[in-house]
Ligand SMILES: Nc1nc2c(ncn2[C@@H]2O[C@H](COP(=O)(O)OP(=O)(O)OP(=O)(O)O)[C@@H](O)[C@H]2O)c(=O)[nH]1
């Protein structure tokens with residue numbers, strides 16, 4: 001996880017992770033906070049790597065590269081993603097999938113602000129058209145990856161990292177599966193500017209798809 005001033009949510013998220021994994025998860029938080037987030041993370045047994053806030057992807061890339069278990073999971077630290085679905089994600093990787101991606105869009109994502117929902121639908125359509133494969137949710141924060149996928153690909157994007165983490169494996173022929181998930185309203189303030197962030201994501205999708213097509 002990247003964690004940036006999420007003191008209202010982080011306790012719940014880490015307790016949920018602990019509960020669904022019987023305390024066996026090894027949680028890495030790359031943290032840029034100036035509130036109590038890192039203290040709460042440490043109290044819950046997470047490893048905290050401190051980093052100046054430089055955006056979502058810079059933090060999440062450092063977190064996934066620091067994780068040293070055979071399966072690497074990402075989620076947001078804002079209590080939006082259903083940790084109860086995590087065992088199913090892990091089972092799918094153990095059953096042969098390389099990436100399992102939480103699809104918020106198919107079940108409706110009613111809790112998502114309308115602008116974000118429409119933007120996310122548009123990003124998925126754009127990526128699908130450029131890849132020639134239909135995907136439903138390119139910008140989800142909740143995924144599980146076989147660790148080799150994380151290790152074998154060079155990651156370049158920041159705000160667009162979530163899309164990149166789906167697109168590059170898919171276009172290289174890895175077994176990438178989407179799983180429908182519920183999505184909850186955010187606890188605490190968003191760290192994403194929908195306009196600047198949206199433009200950056202669209203740019204990343206086009207760039208990454210074109211790079212992968214040329215490989
Ligand atoms: N360390 C660090 N974490 C970040 C940074 N920007 C975002 N994050 C974290 O990355 C995750 C995703 O950010 P969000 O603000 O939830 O972005 P989002 O999910 O697109 O937007 P919402 O729909 O409002 O939740 C959260 O856990 C943030 O705390 C950053 O610059 N540094």
Ligand SMILES: [Mg+2]
Pocket residue numbers: 076077078080141186
């Ligand atoms: Mg979020």
